[in-house]
Amino acid sequence: MAALSARPDAIYALPIYRCLSYPLMGIVRKGRGNRFYAEMWGYMMNSQPFSDIEASTPGSGTVDPDDVARFSAQAALWWDPNGPFKPLHKFNPARIGVIRDWLCSHFGRNPKDMAPLGRLSLLDLGCGGGLVSEPMARMGAKVLGVDASSKNIGTARAHMAALANPLDLAYRATTVEELAQGDQRFDIVLALEVVEHVADLGLFLRSAGQLVAPNGVMIAATLNRTLKSYALAIVGAEYVLGWLPRGTHQWDKFVTPAELALHLESAGLKPENPLGFSFNPFTDRWRTGPDCSVNYMCLSKKRN
16 A cells, blocks of 8 residues: 555545445456456556457447447536536546647647637547537537437537537537448547447447548547556446446446557557546646556547
């Protein structure tokens, strides 16, 4: 415990490790106990957790019906800053700032301009209620937000309709693989906190890669599959602190940076080094850094 106390997130880790037994019992009851302990052995031996890339079996699509149902049940609460999506509201300033800076650097724009993303097309995959779509549109991008949940799309459209100033923003209830069958391509594709919820990660990222226009970029943000992410993102956020409803995340669907990079490369993209995000409980803010053990984001460029 001495090592833990040297880190700011120890405030979560200390009570969390005493509470691991309850959620672990749920994992074992669901038949995932052997997988969990195998992953943990790999982690404790100071190596990356075992990869599912070679062993995974593609399904019939990218939609996980249970996840869609879970988010649809809370669709009306997307814009409540104190509701179940409170963590995303807190996370938004940090991730939007990084996205803006990355995009301005890639496309040669000035991030201080009023509309730094003007004339760029942007696709927000798994847009939910539009928490990212709207800020991107305010920066001048022509935005299409898509989500597999029609209820999420209804909330996003209702919030957009109530805005005082109209935005170049549209929403559509569809899947990434269906969208990829069309001719539309985008300068920017965002997949933020969605890849850990899909049923077929390979199909999702291949379809997303097809939607990136030449010289375009894709930005993906997700959760790493480590012991620390289990302790903080599931036990801490869902069971101890109650920031998220229980069952929001399944640890075995978290994606390591190495796995994400392999999938992105297979999708015709060139991933750059990921950037980590961590929450500082003393300042109540998110910060960026090299630590990708829990939350991280990665920019990938289209291979022309």
